[in-house]
Amino acid sequence: MDFEQADALNQAIRLLSLRHRARAAALLAPLGLHPGQEALLLELARTGPAIQSQLSEALGCEPPSVTLMTRKLEAGGHIRRRPAPSDRRASIVELTDSGRALADQVKHLWCALAEETVAGLPAETVAELPGILTTLTGNVDTRRSRRLQGDSAV
Amino acid sequence: MDFEQADALNQAIRLLSLRHRARAAALLAPLGLHPGQEALLLELARTGPAIQSQLSEALGCEPPSVTLMTRKLEAGGHIRRRPAPSDRRASIVELTDSGRALADQVKHLWCALAEETVAGLPAETVAELPGILTTLTGNVDTRRSRRLQGDSAV
DNA sequence: ACAGATCAGTTATGCGCATAACTATTATCC
């Protein structure tokens, strides 16, 4: 691949990151959320209570980030933490009623954002887009390869 | 669009952002660069000396970010700043010899990253990917709409 | 020609996410 094409692709990904995040921030701000927090709420809404290491895995971010996210959402009254009965190291995180209501609002925003994002693209392209993006992500996912290395090393 | 699809898309964009940036960071680290700085070097390599507001526009980030980026790259000896002769407010930013050499290295990394990113995708998909991503970016670009509003208001 | 608006750039501050280093608990293996 020549540099022109490579740069077009890398730059496009970089700009999409910045703009999509900025747009998400603008939409989430009225709910009192910052981007990143919505992912935690949606994950809890999807799978129910979870410990932080599971959230870290699901959200694709590191444990210290989860610590901060949970702390802020807890301060906002949207989630609750309680000790895990079977493991005194772990905390179980779950939605409060307020958090569930907030998650529902986020879902609507999320649909609006997705529709806004793919406006003007043929339906066929839109349909295959998540798969393409997931492939790209997998190709550069040092987290996954790190974990596989760890697994195989055992 | 239902929530499942919307979430798949938004989540895919979010994860791609995190992972692509992380991978870029890993590749750039040996050169002593942090992600974001490479874009400035490449822009200067592409278009020659420019003032910071042009860089801000080209990189899609805000002026304070450019201030910090230029300061760090200047401290590293990769760029140089001199006052613009025709406008005493502006600084002209340009590559040093070291910066030009570094930009060439970055170009190679950039090609490698792009190839790694699109591995396993059909060539046809790869060819239209930059266009698709640019469309997505345009759809959520609050910067552009902000600027257009400003223009039309005059 | 001069007052007011616009523009280039900086400083201060805040958020998200990362890594490194640490504590406390649990699992493993001789």
Add this chain to the structure above:
DNA sequence: GGATAATAGTTATGCGCATAACTGATCTGT
């Protein structure tokens, strides 16, 4: 069963990028 390794989580710190508020220079309109 007791040393050792692995795991859950936290704190400290640093980077990128954002907004808000500011200074100084340039442009505009009357």
